[in-house]
Amino acid sequence: MKNIAIFASGSGTNFEALVQACENGQIDGKVVLMVCDKKNAYVNERAKNHNVPSFVFRSKDYASKEEYEELIVEKLEEYNVDLICLAGYMRLCGYVLLKKYEGRIINIHPALLPSFKGAHGILDAFNYGVKVFGVTIHYVDSGMDSGKIIEQRAFHYTEGETVEEVEARIHEIEHEMYPEVVAKLIKEIWKWKEH
Structure with a gap:
């Protein structure tokens, strides 16, 4: 059984699905830590409801990204974390985190990468008028949504759908897809690095 940390910044629906x-x-694993950069995010309540320990921080309380990432790494080591799942975590992972965990950090993105990177993937795709929407799970590197793709799922836009309806369909796919991919990584694909 692998120890999983989930990083989130928002309501935490993907956190809920993974837990x-x-x-x-x-999933042959246990969520042992939740990391959040917003103290008022609803994901903090979800973590409490599932008795998952949390580390909540405000980036502006630290002199640099390196400083708070060093604290995060300490927490990850304390809980013997094997895999980090980003689930609506709205920060780029920096050198400190990647140096220790690169190849063991994955992210879910609500668009078909490499198109529509960033925080507004659904709205950007909708405004562009795409006819195929989808979800991507990828490894995390130092860029924005630029790591190697693990899995993608797509669906065709139905004429007349609102952006809210598209978003609901995307979330439905995410909540099914993320647990499936994490389970598969742990069982079949994952090549655990020696440290």
């Missing part, structure tokens, strides 16, 4: 998948045995 439940661990609890019901779909």
Whole structure:
């Protein structure tokens, strides 16, 4: 069983999906830590509800990204974290985190990368008028949504759908896809690095 940390900045629906998948045995792992950069984010309540320890920080309380990432790494080591899943974490991972965990950090993005990177992937794709939307899970590197793609799922736009309806379809795919991919990585694909 692998120890999983989830990084989030928002409501935490993907956090919920991953925790439940661990609890019901779909994922051979346990969520041992939740890291959040917003103290008022609802994901903090979800972590409490599932008795998942959390590390909550405000970036402006630190002199640099390196400083708070060093604290995050200490927490990850304390909980013997094997895999980091970003789930709506709205910060780029810096050198400190990547040096220790590169190849063991994955992210879910609500668009078909490499198109529509960044925080507004759904709205950007919608405004561009794409006819195929989707979700990407990828490894995390130092760029924005630029790491190697692990899995993608797509669906065709139905004429007349609102952006809210498209977003709901994307979230539905995310909540099914993220646990499936994490389970597969842990069981079949993951090549755990020696440290």
